[in-house]
Amino acid sequence: MDRTHLGTGAKLLQERRPDLFGIFFQGIDIMQHFTWEFMDPLGTGTGPTIAERARWGQAIERYYAFADELVGALVEAGGSERGVLIVSDHGFQPDTLRWEKKGISGEHRRQSFFLYAGPGIERGKRIDDFDAVDATPTILAYHGLPVAHDMDGEPCLDAHTAKWREHHPIEWIETYEIGDWDRGDLPAESLSEDLEERIRALGYID
Numbered sequence: 350m351d352r353t354h355l356g357t358g359a360k361l362l363q364e365r366r367p368d369l370f371g372i373f374f375q376g377i378d379i380m381q382h383f384t385w386e387f388m389d390p391l392g393t394g395t396g397p398t399i400a401e402r403a404r405w406g407q408a409i410e411r412y413y414a415f416a417d418e419l420v421g422a423l424v425e426a427g428g429s430e431r432g433v434l435i436v437s438d439h440g441f442q443p444d445t446l447r448w449e450k451k452g453i454s455g456e457h458r459r460q461s462f463f464l465y466a467g468p469g470i471e472r473g474k475r476i477d478d479f480d481a482v483d484a485t486p487t488i489l490a491y492h493g494l495p496v497a498h499d500m501d502g503e504p505c506l507d508a509h510t511a512k513w514r515e516h517h518p519i520e521w522i523e524t525y526e527i528g529d530w531d532r533g534d535l536p537a538e539s540l541s542e543d544l545e546e547r548i549r550a551l552g553y554i555d
């Protein structure tokens with residue numbers, strides 16, 4: 350699935366050159382739900398065998414390396430003039446709440462990380478208080494577009510170089526909301542069986 354997303358994403362980036370482009374890689378999430386116990390048997394207490402640990406113990410680390418390759422290929426497809434923001438909406442921890450029913454040994458936790466690079470972005474600077482909700486205001490500020498007061502997050506201006514901030518002064522507006530809008534009908538049966546099965550396998554529905 351991640352390879353498909355990369356292939357489609359790289360093609361769209363190269364052919365259509367959009368100003369803003371987002372892509373979701375889900376493999377790391379699935380990998381951590383199902384193989385955390387092999388990397389961290391003490392943390393989960395599920396008692397995997399030595400053979401299982403030998404086979405799967407490095408799966409998460411290796412998947413991160415694989416995902417890093419995907420991101421690298423995508424960044425290359427996008428060209429060097431782009432800012433790149435990598436945001437995870439959650440981190441992971443050992444947790445056997447769904448172990449009995451689903452064989453899941455890792456669950457989400459709030460703490461996560463972000464990576465931000467490109468023209469006008471400080472190199473090697475560590476920022477500790479970034480939150481996933483800061484992504485939208487940060488992207489708007491980076492592009493010189495107004496940030497709204499009613500957004501949950503804040504633009505991460507410390508990440509931008511002084512020179513960039515000088516040339517992209519931040520503009521504030523009250524809101525981007527334009528009133529009620531028609532979200533259309535989304536009947537439950539619009540979920541394909543395949544998608545439903547995947548969501549079930551991940552434990553989001555029973």
Ligand SMILES: [Zn+2]
Pocket residue numbers: 378379382457
């Ligand atoms: Zn998950």
